[in-house]
Every structure is written in structure tokens, then in C-alpha cells.
Amino acid sequence: MAAATTSSWQRLRPWFSATLLLLTLWHWGQAGWIHAKAWLAQQLIAGAWADTLQQPEEVQKPWPWADTWPVARLQLGHEDLYVLHGAQGNALAFGPGYATASQPPGQGTTLIGGHRDTHFRVLQQLQPGDQLRLQTSSGDWLHYQVDHGAVIDSRQGLIVDPARQQLLLVTCYPFDGVQSGPLRYVLYASPQPLPGERLQL
């Protein structure tokens, strides 16, 4: 009986090895693909954004079959990111996404979400007082300053005053988490008047 087990193990061993190898490659490929897609898409979107600035009224798709399009450009830290329309999976894979339930940039509370592993990995490094800027499709740059960060439970949603001028950047928490949990890290940023714009009464 023992001999039979040994021989069947011998026979199955290469198959096991092959399966494990495939699984390993598949998992790593997936991980690599997520990062590659995130990086590559941003390069493609750069062109669509340039077109958007030329013709802001028209939706400029980064590739013909895309179901999202750039709505803003966001510079924070060393990152230069193109923000896409919609904060669902289809958009977030390619760039940070603008939550359509929030107000457009400069018209109230704007919420932009991004993946913690890719585009919004940078959020954990931002500190209160840090500057960031956002370009709207009209070409104007809006300047913001980070107020504070807070961890909140997404199951309750985020209560905001829609009318308040602010930019909220959202990513998953904890930053080094492996699974998708209910916690989110929200970075609050307020408009920062340029030095020349202050105290215009």
C-alpha cells in the first residue's frame, strides 16, 4: 500500500509542480499587471488630458473602448496624476477617480478616491500643511493645502457639507493592508488662496 502511494505521488509530482508554478506566475502576473496597468494608463491619459484642455466641452477618451475619461490633473508630492471620471473599479484601475456624487472641483466638496497600492500610495506621506494643486478641464489650477487626515468607516459613508470648498482624497486604510476592509483614510485639503489673492475685500 505504501509502495502504491509513493508511486502515485511520483507520478503526480510534476503536475503539482507545474500547477504551483503556474499559480505563482499567475499571481505575480496579476500583481504586476495591476501596477503596469496603473502606470501605463496614466501615460495614455496624458494625451487625452491635453486634448481635454483644448476642447473642454468634449469628452476625450484615453483609448477608444475606455468607459472613463480624464476630468482633472492632480499634483501631490512627487506624483502627477490624471483624475478620471467615476470612482468605481473600472476607473480606479487606471487612475484616481472623481466621485460623481460630490461637487466638481472648485464648486464645493470634491471627493477623489485612489488605490492605496498604486496611485494613492503617496497619501500616507502627505502631512498637514503640504501643498497640492488640481487643474480643472478649463485649464485653471486650484491650489490646496492639506488640513488633516482622518480614518473613517466607509460603511457609514462620509458626511460632508457639499457646499464647502474642499478637496477630499480617499484611499484604503491600513496602508499596508492586504485585504479590502471597511476603513478609509481621508485627507482633507482646503483651498489655498495664492499670495496675491489674499485679503481682496
Place this chain on the structure above:
Amino acid sequence: MSFHNPRIPRRRLLTPGPYPRKALWHRPNRWRRRLWQVTGLSLLLAVALIWLAERARASENEGGSGELLLQQADGQRLPALLLNSDAEITVNGMVIHTRFRQSFSNPSRDAWVEGIYRFPLPDTAAIGRMTMQVGERLIEGEIREKQAARQEYQQAKASGKTASLTEQQRPNLFTQKVANIGPGETVTVTLEYTDTVHYDQGLFSTRLPTTITPRYIPGLASGALQSIGPDDETQPSATHSSLQMDGSWGWAMPTSAVPDAHEITPPQTLKAAGSHEIRIAIELNAGLPLQSITSPYHDLVIEKHGPQHSITTRSESIPMDRDFVLQWRPVAGRAPQAATFTESRLEADNQMANYALLMLLPPAAKQSSRLTRETVFIIDTSGSMGGTSIEQARASLLLALDRLLPQDRFNVIEFNSHYRQLFSNSQLANPELLQKAKHFVSSLEAGGGTEMLPALQSALRHHDTGEQLRQVIFITDGSVGNEEQLFELIDRQLGNTRLFTVGIGSAPNSHFMRKAAHFGRGSFTHIGDSSEVGAKMGELFSKLESPVLRNLSIHWPAGVEAQTLPGRLPDLYLGEPLLIKTRLPGSLPANGMDVQLQGELGHSRWQQTIRLKPGADNQGKGIARLWARQRISDLLDDKARGADAGETREQVLELALQHQLLSPYTSFIAVDKTPRRPVTDALKGKAVGNLVPQGQQALALPKTATNASLNLLLGLLTFALLLSLHLCGGRHGRRHD
């Protein structure tokens, strides 16, 4: 010789000999080894899985407590401060007395806390007493000039004494600060106020707001907070970045249009168990037989004791996420046409004075023919109108459009950050244009800022309409911080136009609704639920279409120096009573005195006499305070009309100190005598938020995790498995050969 390898028959290998012994020894070893491999790998896998599960569980737990987690740099979370309220309301005829308790509980085991809470109260309430309860001790609050009270509070706070400060930011928005609430302790602050019953269309009502819809702050930021002045809104822990939202400053910076923006923009919170609940108990002594007692937004339990009713809400306490409204209607034909209440008071100069409240309901007059009108509708489509509010607003406006006649002219203006007019000029209400308007209204969505000023300006822009009536109907939640600026505009540009406000939503800014209509010489109404739209808009239209009682004047007997308020008597619309408060020096003659009222109703003169007699019962208690509160309101109205700000302040201050009233320039302060917090213990500031008004939505947060890390980890696992299989398994293979 041949060097050929002797071919050993395969079965020779299996013959008994030295091999079987060796194989027998070998086999168990291989088994043991494989067992080790399997166990090792299973362990590795198990550890990895447990780690993953633990991660997931940890993240579930962290957010499960039902409160916002405010992360501090040291990784700690702020202890929450629980707030609960209790309102004991007594209604005597037209006068309401309320004892309003607010309890601040510190659930922490070791932290001393300062609570800062911005809260609403009825916009006409005359707040005349404050007490603070700390454990067994009851401390009577005192009225002080605002800055003096702040200083006293700061001193008490710094020296570790429990203290509370009540300030007025708006007639319906106040600040409660309570310093040095010990670990596990509850401090209760009780406010007592007097108010008048609202009487309109034969229905009596009173409204108690419980939360604040976030106010929009227009204007440009006017610089750093530090430059505000000596009011010392700072707190020890305010330097902390996470505390900015959590501190007392509010979420907005002062602007040119709203210099006190930081004081009227409290954070919003979600309902957490054990906090933000209010218990309401009402003793209703209406003084007349009632047909019904109702509350449009809450379920009631009503007990009748003789002429009096005891009323509570069905659930013992209700979440503080919307206005509480109580309405009572007298039996048909028993609606009062006139009522008077008086109170005598010993004044500061040791002279007696009588204060009187007069209510008079003018008779309804039917319009012989409906005049053609120009109606401009303004609809607020700002972000705060999101949720159910915009639905109510659209429904109201659609109903209003249906009411127009073909000879009427109309226009619709919608505004948020910018305003948009349906037509460049008012158009005749023909079916085609009405259809266009309905299409326009149906497509309106809420979003953006609340830039009210340009929209109002556009609606009030002077048009020479000749004899035609011009009415502006303003549908909004009034969630702005620049009320005074808007009142100024309305007063300045009103001309022949009349402005009517329709307050929308669960927690509208009633102060704005009332005063905008007051300056606009129109009337105001509230719609808090879609089911109310039909009835309330119907009432508004009967007001718009019926003759108005104008040019009212009041005449006292010769020699009586009465100070009658409001100083400018309003125009009265159908179903609205005249409610005046008056101060008469000296005592009233025992048989009373006749007061004559005159005005113009439509095209005819109207005149009525009312007899004012000394009050017999205690129904007049609090009239003096109501008079003083009305006087303050009048003075502040005059300020909006351009009166000198410094002079207004002096007059209001004197009156408020004399009558012990909370006002923009006076605050209540209560300080416990003994210091309690050890100087070594820090005091943590905690802003108590306001609940999100019922019907508003929170933003859904996107899913922001990819599987990249998980894939990487699982890949590592399978790779480790492969590696160990290869290494261990390979060795067996070789030995086997």
C-alpha cells in the same frame, strides 16, 4: 571479455535479499519526511491565513463603534463626548415656557474634557436663565457682556474650575461651552426661555429645531484666524492637526461676508448610540377646546387632564436630526379672534410697568376680482438642498406653476454657485411656456454653493410694473451664514415687490425664513415633508390671492405712553393675526383701556377696538421678557437698515442686561467655585457635532484596495510550496535511482 553491463531482469530487483531490508527502513523515513513537509507547509499556510484573517478582523473592529475615528499623531483617538437633550415645554395660551437641558457626558476614564457645542433654538426665543449642574451642585448662571463672559470662562477653564458659557451667534444658533468635565462625569446645562405660539390659518404651532444644516459661507477668506481678536477661541490642543475640524473653530474660515464663519460651522456627526437624543415633554394649556393635536414629523402620545394635555413623543427620546413641530387646532368656530395677556414688572428705577401681549385676528375679506400678478420664483439648488429637500422644492414649484393664470406673468430663477434665469424677462403664463418651465424645474438637481445674493438681486431688480402686483416666492433651506447682508439687500431693493419664503427640509434656517419675509413684507411657511407640499402651498396661494391688511396703526387713549412693538407693524395676509407687545409705564386701570387698530383691507378701511385689562392669572408670565426680546430684534433690524452699529450695541446691551437676556452682546456664564482638575492633567477640547439632517445623504466612499498585495503574497506562498516540494521531493527521486 565483454564490457557489457549485465542486464539485470527487473524482477531480480524485487527478489528478497539485502534490498528489501533497506527499503523497509527507508520507507518510514520518507513518510516521516513528507509528513514534516506537509505539516510545515500547512503551518506556513495556516499562519498566513490567520494573519490575513486577523488583518481583516482588525479593520472590521476599528470602525465598528459607530463614531468618527479621529486619528491623532500619537495614534490615539479622542474620547467622545456624549450629548443628550431634554425639553420641558409648557404652553399657556399664546406664551411658551421651555426648560431646555443639555447633558454633556465624558465617558473617558482619565481625560478631562472641554465640550464645545453649537446648537439651534427657536429664532424668537427669549433666553432668560441658565443653570449648570455638576454632580449635586447647582450653579446659577449670570448674564455678562460677551467679552467679559469669555474672559471669566477662560480664567475658570485655566484654573481647573468647571464652568459653562452660553453665547448667541445668531437668533437661532448658539454656542455652549463646558470646561473641565471630569472623567466619567456628566455636566448638565439648563436654559430657560420664553417664546410666543405661532398662529396662522387657524392653526397654532411651535417649532423646536434640533440640528443645524451646514451654512454656506460666501465671500473671500479674510486671513488667518489669529487676527480675529481677543475672543480667545483657541484651546490647548488646537495646535493638533486632526483637531482642526474637531476644535471649536468650525470648518469655515472667516470671510468678508461672514466674519464669524468659524463660530457658526460646527462639524457634522452621525448618530451614535447614547448620544444626540432629545426627550420632549409638553404641557399644553391651550385655553380653548381643541379639535386636534398633531406633529407632522413625529409620533405623539397625548393624555388629557381636564383642559390640559400632556404630550410626549411615542419613543421616549428621538434623534436630533430634524425640527420637532407641535400643532393644535381649535374646534371649528372657536378660533380666537382676539386675546390679551399682561404682566406687571418692577423696573430698575423702582417704578411699576405693565407689559402686554395683544393678539388680534382680522376678518377674512374676499377679493372681488383676482388681480393679475407677476410672480418670480427663486429655487435654491445648492448642495445643502440635496436629498429629500430638492424633491420637496421641485414639487412645491411645480404646484405653484399650475396655479398661474394665462394673464399672469412669471419667471423662474435657480441658483447655487451661480444663478440661472429661465427667461430673461417675465413671460405670460401660456401653456407652452408653462410646459417649458415645468421641464426646466423637473430637471433641477442639487449641488454647488449657495450664492443667494446675486439671485435675490436679480429677482428684486426694479421693474416698473405699474399697478400690477409683483411677488417673489423664494424656495430655500436658508442655509447661509450671511443673513444680515441679505436682509440689507432685501430692505434696500424691495420697492413694490413682496417677498415670500418657503422653508424647505428637515432643519431649515427659520431665522432667515422669518426675517427675509419680514424685510420683504411678505410671509413665510415651512415644508418639511413631501406630504405637506400640497396643503402648505395651497395656504400660501390663498394668501397671495387675498387682499392684504396694510398701513396698520395702533392708537392708545390720550396720555398713555405706550412703547409698542414691532415698531413697524407688518402687512397681514389672510389668516395671519396681528401680534404686538407693548410696554405701559405705571399700572393699568382696573377696568382696562381700549386700544384702537386701523388699517386698509383691500380698498376699504378697517378698524377694530380691543380692550386691554390687567391679567388675572399667570398666563402673562414672561411677557416683559418677550417685549425686551422683540425690542432687541427691532434694534437689530434697524442695524440691518443702516443704523449705527455701535449705538445699536449700546442699546441692546443695556436692555439685555436689564432683562437678563441672551443676545449677540450678552452671554450667560456659570462657574463652579472650587478648582477640580489637577493642574498637571491636560484638558482636551472636544467639539460636539450636529447630526446630519434627516433626508440628507452621506457620500459613499470608493473601494480603494487592489488585489496586488494579495496576489503578491499568494504568489509567494505557492512559490514557497513549489520550492520545498522540489527540494525535498527531488532528493527522494535521486535516492531512488
